[in-house]
């Protein structure tokens with residue numbers, strides 16, 4: 001096969017976690033299908049969606065897992081986390097309680113997956129300007145203290161949604177290559 005290029009495929013499991021109604025399912029819907037559900041219920045949650053990206057001419061498949069609403073009962077199982085190499089830990093910038101719970105989600109993530117899981121803290125719903133309860137600086141400070149990435153997004157108006165997912169995929173790729 002002289003002259004034929006070596007092709008390598010990568011498959012990364014990435015999990016979405018965070019309190020109920022912070023916008024996890026809509027972030028995935030926006031990223032994978034460019035859709036948004038103004039009044040979504042947990043029923044829109046799919047098990048996972050696979051998105052393909054090219055990095056360095058290599059094909060990367062990101063298998064992004066969404067909950068089916070079980071986080072409402074603090075019942076995200078270890079099977080959900082198993083094999084994850086990336087995580088988006090999401091809060092809602094208009095509900096401080098969801099931000100306060102980030103550390104619990106990080107603890108749960110580290111209990112169930114590898115310590116080296118690439119993590120991005122995501123402050124979602126930046127379109128809700130007048131309802132903001134958590135400043136950008138607070139979000140950034142929390143992420144910096146944990147030495148992890150931070151992005152503010154809006155699934156509604158699409159701000160930084162691509163960036164959030166691409167950040168985690170690129171960093172996983174950088175570590176592995």
Ligand code: GDP
Nearest residue numbers: 021022023024025026037038040125154155156
């Ligand atoms: P999940 O429980 O974390 O999966 O949250 P959902 O994706 O189901 O979203 C919960 C609610 O928040 C729904 O009514 C969404 O329409 C709404 N929502 C999600 N993302 C955004 C956003 O970026 N901005 C606004 N204004 N609402 C959002």
Ligand code: MG
Nearest residue numbers: 024025042045
């Ligand atoms: Mg959901």
